[in-house]
Amino acid sequence: MITLGDYLIVSGILFAIGFAGVMLRRNLIIILMSLELMLNAANLSLVAFSRFRVDSSGLPNYNAQVFVFFIITVAAAEVAVGLAIIVALYRARQTTDVKDISSLKF
Amino acid sequence: MSPFLFWLFALLTVVFGAAVVINRNPVASALSLVVSFLGLAALFMSLNAYFIGIIQVLVYAGAVMVLFLFIIMLLDLRAEERRQINWLASAGGLAVALILSSQIFSVVGHLAIAHKAFPPLPGSTIDDVRNIGATLFGNYNLPFQIVGVLVLVATIGVVLLSKREPR
Numbered sequence: 001m002i003t004l005g006d007y008l009i010v011s012g013i014l015f016a017i018g019f020a021g022v023m024l025r026r027n028l029i030i031i032l033m034s035l036e037l038m039l040n041a042a043n044l045s046l047v048a049f050s051r052f053r054v055d056s057s058g059l060p061n062y063n064a065q066v067f068v069f070f071i072i073t074v075a076a077a078e079v080a081v082g083l084a085i086i087v088a089l090y091r092a093r094q095t096t097d098v099k100d101i102s103s104l105k106f
Numbered sequence: 107m108s109p110f111l112f113w114l115f116a117l118l119t120v121v122f123g124a125a126v127v128i129n130r131n132p133v134a135s136a137l138s139l140v141v142s143f144l145g146l147a148a149l150f151m152s153l154n155a156y157f158i159g160i161i162q163v164l165v166y167a168g169a170v171m172v173l174f175l176f177i178i179m180l181l182d183l184r185a186e187e188r189r190q191i192n193w194l195a196s197a198g199g200l201a202v203a204l205i206l207s208s209q210i211f212s213v214v215g216h217l218a219i220a221h222k223a224f225p226p227l228p229g230s231t232i233d234d235v236r237n238i239g240a241t242l243f244g245n246y247n248l249p250f251q252i253v254g255v256l257v258l259v260a261t262i263g264v265v266l267l268s269k270r271e272p273r
Contacts, residue, residue: 010116062241
């Protein structure tokens with residue numbers, strides 16, 4: 001029997017993997033991919049809660065699914081802008097390594 | 107959905123998600139991310155969220171990943187050469203991630219509703235798209251239009267950012 005907790009644990013592990021990727025990796029593109037992983041982990045727990053809350057008409061709670069729809073839209077826009085920034089940065093500095101881009105570092 | 111399929115797709119999602127972080131080659135990372143997203147789409151389908159599952163495949167596994175692969179090939183990134191690893195930073199990152207996941211485990215373990223199975227779904231979710239559309243254009247009409255403006259602004263921003271400056 002699959003419980004709500006199983007989905008939440010999978011979502012939590014996925015979020016932790018994405019978080020570790022942001023902390024450990026130095027390539028900006030991989031960091032962006034890890035961010036996507038974290039957003040998707042949040043989506044998974046939202047959809048699991050949506051399925052858990054069955055309303056009086058016998059349907060899942062669609063508010064959470066609409067929220068996931070918004071997250072996916074914003075994430076797609078974010079990836080496009082982020083990759084454009086990476087391309088502009090690569091043009092200026094010929095690198096995507098965060099170690100080489102430290103002008104703003106304190 | 108049978109427990110076997112759930113664990114299969116959960117394992118697929120988590121293992122290939124970890125492969126994204128572990129792989130040194132950016133192209134291998136991107137392809138692992140595709141598999142991870144497909145497993146996640148299957149998990150969405152198992153929760154009767156067919157529309158979200160299909161959107162996941164179309165937007166993430168399709169559009170976003172093509173964008174990532176294009177940029178990786180455009181910039182001609184090679185596998186990261188083995189630099190001296192900053193062990194302190196790596197250990198710190200891993201420790202924070204482990205603490206975060208153990209925290210999530212303990213919260214989920216103590217949550218009463220987390221041990222309940224999903225309630226039965228008497229209503230039909232075959233017309234999932236119609237129900238989501240009714241919610242989206244009914245309750246969430248204004249946020250939907252704002253998201254439209256956001257996408258327009260992002261498009262203009264991307265065009266401006268990637269334009270070569272005239273000399």
